[in-house]
Amino acid sequence: MAEALVAEDVRKRYGDAVAVDGVSFSVAEGEVFGLVGPNGAGKTTLVRSLTGTTPCDGEIRVLGASPPALDPNRVGLLPQSFRPADRLTARELVRYYAGLYDEPRDPDAVIADVGVTDAADQWYENLSGGQRRRVCVGAALVNDPDVLFLDEPTTGIDPAGRRALWDLFSDLAAGGTSIFLTSHSMGEVERLADRVGLLRDGELVAVGDPDALVAEYGGESRLVVETGGAGADALADGYESELVDGELVVYDVAAENIGDVVRALETAGVTFDSFTWTEPDLEDVYLRLTGETLDDFDADARAGGAR
Amino acid sequence: MSRIRRIRAEFAAALRSFLRRKTAVFFTFFFPVLIILIFGAVVQTQSVGGGLFAEPPAYYVPGYLAVVVVFTPLSRVGSTIARHRDGNRFERLAVTPLRRWEWLLSHTAVNVVIIGLSSLLLFALVLLVTGATVVVSPALLVLVPLVAAAVALFCGVGAVLGRVADSQDGVIAASNTVALPVWMLSETFVPPSMLPSWFRPVVAASPLTYFSRGVRALTAGGDWAGDFLVVVVAAAVVFAVGASVIPRTD
Numbered sequence: 001m002a003e004a005l006v007a008e009d010v011r012k013r014y015g016d017a018v019a020v021d022g023v024s025f026s027v028a029e030g031e032v033f034g035l036v037g038p039n040g041a042g043k044t045t046l047v048r049s050l051t052g053t054t055p056c057d058g059e060i061r062v063l064g065a066s067p068p069a070l071d072p073n074r075v076g077l078l079p080q081s082f083r084p085a086d087r088l089t090a091r092e093l094v095r096y097y098a099g100l101y102d103e104p105r106d107p108d109a110v111i112a113d114v115g116v117t118d119a120a121d122q123w124y125e126n127l128s129g130g131q132r133r134r135v136c137v138g139a140a141l142v143n144d145p146d147v148l149f150l151d152e153p154t155t156g157i158d159p160a161g162r163r164a165l166w167d168l169f170s171d172l173a174a175g176g177t178s179i180f181l182t183s184h185s186m187g188e189v190e191r192l193a194d195r196v197g198l199l200r201d202g203e204l205v206a207v208g209d210p211d212a213l214v215a216e217y218g219g220e221s222r223l224v225v226e227t228g229g230a231g232a233d234a235l236a237d238g239y240e241s242e243l244v245d246g247e248l249v250v251y252d253v254a255a256e257n258i259g260d261v262v263r264a265l266e267t268a269g270v271t272f273d274s275f276t277w278t279e280p281d282l283e284d285v286y287l288r289l290t291g292e293t294l295d296d297f298d299a300d301a302r303a304g305g306a307r
Numbered sequence: 308m309s310r311i312r313r314i315r316a317e318f319a320a321a322l323r324s325f326l327r328r329k330t331a332v333f334f335t336f337f338f339p340v341l342i343i344l345i346f347g348a349v350v351q352t353q354s355v356g357g358g359l360f361a362e363p364p365a366y367y368v369p370g371y372l373a374v375v376v377v378f379t380p381l382s383r384v385g386s387t388i389a390r391h392r393d394g395n396r397f398e399r400l401a402v403t404p405l406r407r408w409e410w411l412l413s414h415t416a417v418n419v420v421i422i423g424l425s426s427l428l429l430f431a432l433v434l435l436v437t438g439a440t441v442v443v444s445p446a447l448l449v450l451v452p453l454v455a456a457a458v459a460l461f462c463g464v465g466a467v468l469g470r471v472a473d474s475q476d477g478v479i480a481a482s483n484t485v486a487l488p489v490w491m492l493s494e495t496f497v498p499p500s501m502l503p504s505w506f507r508p509v510v511a512a513s514p515l516t517y518f519s520r521g522v523r524a525l526t527a528g529g530d531w532a533g534d535f536l537v538v539v540v541a542a543a544v545v546f547a548v549g550a551s552v553i554p555r556t557d
Contacts, residue, residue, distance in 0.1 A: 073404060096317075
């Protein structure tokens, strides 16, 4: 599959501060590439570098052209914290952006796609936060772009609206649009992205499809059994376990082996109230590779929108 | 055609946005009216025959027009740029086919419409309130492109202020700081004879001086072509500078 976006050794500094430090990756046609990282990791700077709205070092090719030479009719962008004119209606805003392109989509169809038909004639300032963001997404889609950059596209949108936009993005990708999105939402990235990049302090510390990243960096599955502090030596060889805060944590337990562990505990006379089994996911990869704590992650997610 | 379509889209959006801000619309028209009432009616009636306002009423017509020609584009374009930058709108526009000069041209056109209407109102009020007389001739129609060129010039200056200032408050402060001396000291209200000789090169360097002379020549039946040309050339240069500094993100 042809590459729609290629970045090689992209670097950007603001004075002494390094915002993007030698980032290289590519995005194929029709691929969704998700970029995650803590606040201040350089995600927005990287989006600006890729779209040519800020100068940078390194090589960037979007649809085979450098950003300044790219046909803007083929690119869409939803910037972070984007606020369009607040006293235009949703319909007027989408029509306005449609008017800037040579062959735009039907604005009313775009409004329907992003789910704001019922509020299309309300001023932007009178829309809810989620409706506003959906109008902004519509403005980014109105030229039917081949490459779409979305900087935290679903921030502030309610779960139903978020899922509707995810379906829309998936349909766009299925139709051949390449999507580069940044997000604080692991669920969003896991749901949408064919490949994920993790950015830390301006460096891309890992790139891969979500399952491969989880397998490589996510760690082991965990079975947490509420034993009230008992059972430290109850399990035979083959299971690594320890007591943590009065709970027995058993590591690397496959789903089909949970019954074996439970039976082993019962055989050893260990009583328990409940057990919880968790698989590693992208959040574990994120926390491990970015060096953040769960509290940091929750704070970032709140700053960037609902997870 | 695409270019016209883009400029028309930007123009329509900008005009609608302005017209829906009723307070801004009201004061855009009320401010110059207030100036005429203060300077043209109240102050003039208390003139003691010397100093300021010693010239015939028609002398001050350019000064009244300059109120809207200078203040409105400076503050409107500057604050529009600050608002666009705050909302990351330039970052979005940077990846559309809309060029920077097309954006500025669209907003200049909005200002020409607003200031054109405002100037008509002012012109009528000046004649009515101050008793100024004008020579009615076909050349009077040149006032339209002269005002439009001057508006373009100060839209360019407004773009520079919008780029330099870091907030809407900063734009307002900067535009007032620039506009007030330019407005007062460009052969509008203060005749050159009242200024020290060392200051006259400053007056000559102000493009508004040529606007004032042009308006005065057009309303009094004099030779306006040279002054008109200076304003048009200055407008082209300043507009180009203004368009080139419109921000993207950094």
